[in-house]
Amino acid sequence: xxxxxxxxxxxxxxxxxxxxxxxxxxxxxxxxxxxxxxxxxxxxxxxxxxxxxxxxxxxxxxxxxxxxxxxxxxxxxxxxxxxxxxxxxxxxxxxxxxxxxxxxxxxxxxxxxxxxxxxxxxxxxxxxxxxxxxxxxxxxxxxxxxxxxxxxxxxxxxxxxxxxxxxxxxxxxxxxxxxxxxxxxxxxxxxxxxxxxxxxxxxxxxxxxxxxxxxxxxxxxxxxxxxxxxxxxxxxxxxxxxxxxxxxxxxxxxxxxxxxxxxxxxxxxxxxxxxxxxxxxxxxxxxxxxxxxxxxxxxxxxxxxxxxxx
Ligand code: FAD
Numbered sequence: 001x002x003x004x005x006x007x008x009x010x011x012x013x014x015x016x017x018x019x020x021x022x023x024x025x026x027x028x029x030x031x032x033x034x035x036x037x038x039x040x041x042x043x044x045x046x047x048x049x050x051x052x053x054x055x056x057x058x059x060x061x062x063x064x065x066x067x068x069x070x071x072x073x074x075x076x077x078x079x080x081x082x083x084x085x086x087x088x089x090x091x092x093x094x095x096x097x098x099x100x101x102x103x104x105x106x107x108x109x110x111x112x113x114x115x116x117x118x119x120x121x122x123x124x125x126x127x128x129x130x131x132x133x134x135x136x137x138x139x140x141x142x143x144x145x146x147x148x149x150x151x152x153x154x155x156x157x158x159x160x161x162x163x164x165x166x167x168x169x170x171x172x173x174x175x176x177x178x179x180x181x182x183x184x185x186x187x188x189x190x191x192x193x194x195x196x197x198x199x200x201x202x203x204x205x206x207x208x209x210x211x212x213x214x215x216x217x218x219x220x221x222x223x224x225x226x227x228x229x230x231x232x233x234x235x236x237x238x239x240x241x242x243x244x245x246x247x248x249x250x251x252x253x254x255x256x257x258x259x260x261x262x263x264x265x266x267x268x269x270x271x272x273x274x275x276x277x278x279x280x281x282x283x284x285x286x287x288x289x290x291x292x293x294x295x296x297x298x299x300x301x302x303x304x305x306x307x308x309x310x
Contacts, residue, residue, distance in 0.1 A: 004095065004101075004102040004103055004104045005103050005104070006031075006103075006104045007030075007032065007103060007104070007105040008025070008030035008032065008106055008302075008306055009030050009033070009105050009106065009108065009109065009302045009306070010032075010035060010094070010096050010103055010105040010108045010109075011025070011032065011033065011034045011035065011077075011108070011109040011111055012036075012096065012108065012109070012110055012111060012112055012247075013035075013036060013042065013110070013112040013278070013280070014035070014036035014041070014042065014072075014111075015040075015041065015042020015043060015044065015113045015279070016044060016065075016068060016278070016291040016292050016295065017042075017111040017113070017277040017279070017291035017292065017294055017295040018036070018109065018111030018277070018295065019040060019069060019295065020291070020292045020293075020294075020295025020296050020299065021111060021277060021295040021298050021299040021302075022034040022072045022075075022077040022295075023068075023071045023072055023295075024298075024299020025077065025109075025302055025303065026075035026077040027075045028300070028303040030303060032077040033077070033078045033103060034072060034078065034080070035079075035080055035082045035084060035098065035103075036081065037082065037083035040065060040068075040079065041061070041062060041064075041065025041066075042113050043061075043114070043115075044064055044065045044288065045061055045062050045065055045138075046134070046136075046137060046138060047061030048060065048136055048137040048140070048163040049061075049159075049163060050288065052288075053289055054289065061137060062137070064288070081100060082098030082099060082101065083099045084098050085098060085247055086247055086250055087108060087250070087274075088250075089271055089273075089274070092106060092309055093105070094106070094107065094108045094273060106305075106306050107273040107274070107275065107302045107306060108273065108274055108275070109267075109275045109276070109277060109295075109298045109302060110245070110248055110253075110260055110262075110269075110275070111276070111280065111295065112245060112247070112248075112278075113243075113278055113279040114241035114243050114244060114279040114280060115241060115242055116134040116237065116239075116241060116242075117239050117240040117242050118237070118239075119204060121204055121206055121207060122205075122206045122207070123206050123207030123208055123209065123214075124207055124237070126207075126209075127207050127213070127214045130212065130214065131207075131213050131214025131233060131234055131235060132214060132237065133236050133237070134236070136163050136164050137160075137163070139234070139236075140163065140168075140234075142234065143164070143167060143168050143233055144167050144168070145169050146169055146233040146234060147169055147172070147230075147231055147233060147234075148170065148171045148172070148233070148235075148236065149171075149172045149173075149174055149217050149230050149232035150164065150171060150173045150174065150235075150236045150237075150238065151174050151204055151217075151235065151236070151239060152173075152175065152238035153173070153175035153176070153177060153179075153180045153182065154180075154182055154238065155182045155183055157173060157175070157180075157182065157236075157238035157239075158173065158180060158182035158186040158187060158189075158190050159182070159186055160238060161173050161190060162186070162189055162193060164234075164236060165195040165196050168195070169195070171195055171196045172196075172197045172198070172230050173190070173196060173197070173199070174202045174204060174217070174219060174230065175200055175201075175202065176202060176203060176222070177200070178201055179200075201221065201223050202219040202221060202222065203219055203220040204217060204218070204219045205218045205219055205220055205227065206218045208229075213233065214233060214234065214235055215232075215233070216230060216232060217229065217230050217232055217235050241279065241286065243257070243258040243260070243279075243280045245259070245280050246258075251271055251274060253270055253274060253276065255282050257282075259280065259281060259282035259283075260281050261282050262275065262276035262277070262281050264283070266297060267294055267298040267301055268301065272305070275301055276298075277291065277294035277295050277297070277298045278295065281294070
């Protein structure tokens with residue numbers, strides 16, 4: 001059996017929270033491993049324009065990802081691919097098992113974030129990649145001058161709906177309530193945009209296509225109980241997020257819904273040497289700015305924790 005490679009700290013997830021932790025840990029001279037199952041950036045790679053991250057009036061998600069990663073590289077954190085499957089708590093040593101190999105460290109920072117939730121209606125799976133999308137910045141361009149539907153009513157739905165209105169002929173935002181949950185500034189922009197229309201109190205039922213591509217989405221009008229339809233070539237779904245925390249079940253740090261419980265003061269969990277940051281935590285606001293702040297706290301906290309070990 002080959003021996004596991006040993007680090008001071010292993011950070012799981014290279015979104016903004018994990019990358020900031022890596023910058024702080026590596027800059028404190030800790031031997032730092034940053035693991036991700038894919039390209040660094042996390043959800044920022046699926047985000048069009050970011051207007052609420054200080055220092056940038058407006059920046060594309062993938063551009064901000066690259067700028068953060070430049071810092072990770074500069075301070076010498078080791079970035080590798082690997083899907084983490086489980087973590088074994090061996091006391092002062094944590095063993096991280098991935099599909100690419102096993103690593104050990106004195107501390108770990110869990111930064112695996114969250115992912116889009118599916119609605120679970122007929123046609124959603126079948127037309128995935130053929131009209132159904134969860135990422136406007138990735139797929140919006142396929143629907144230039146076409147009719148687009150967006151399902152959802154929160155920040156992501158409205159923000160990405162505004163972005164899609166720059167590309168499509170029309171954008172219809174279909175929401176299950178009679179008012180949006182999105183921030184007021186986004187609502188005002190969407191209401192002022194001639195290309196954006198709204199359907200309220202709608203329970204989406206089915207995504208229909210011609211076998212090759214999406215042609216419409218149907219919904220039940222909750223006020224009249226009628227089934228109605230919106231013609232669309234692209235359906236973008238933003239109905240919430242799920243924590244990416246299955247790999248941490250055995251650590252006993254999750255709540256009943258799978259969110260990680262970590263102390264908002266210092267990002268520690270109930271397991272000594274295990275910290276958690278970013279969207280995977282149980283918290284109210286899931287944004288880049290607080291993911292970064294939490295990453296800084298944990299990056300520094302790990303240094304203090306390792307110093308305190310006998
Ligand atoms: P994530 O960004 O989710 O990164 C987690 C990383 O962990 C991912 O790279 C993932 O591949 C990796 N990972 C997961 N599981 C494993 C595993 N088992 N093994 C290895 N790696 C794993 N925020 C803003 O502040 N402003 C905005 O304008 C904004 N717009 C948004 C628009 C959209 C469409 C979306 C989806 C999100 C938006 N957000 C916005 C939210 C913001 O992107 C998130 O709050 C932020 O990315 C969370 O960072 P994170 O590092 O906690 O997690």
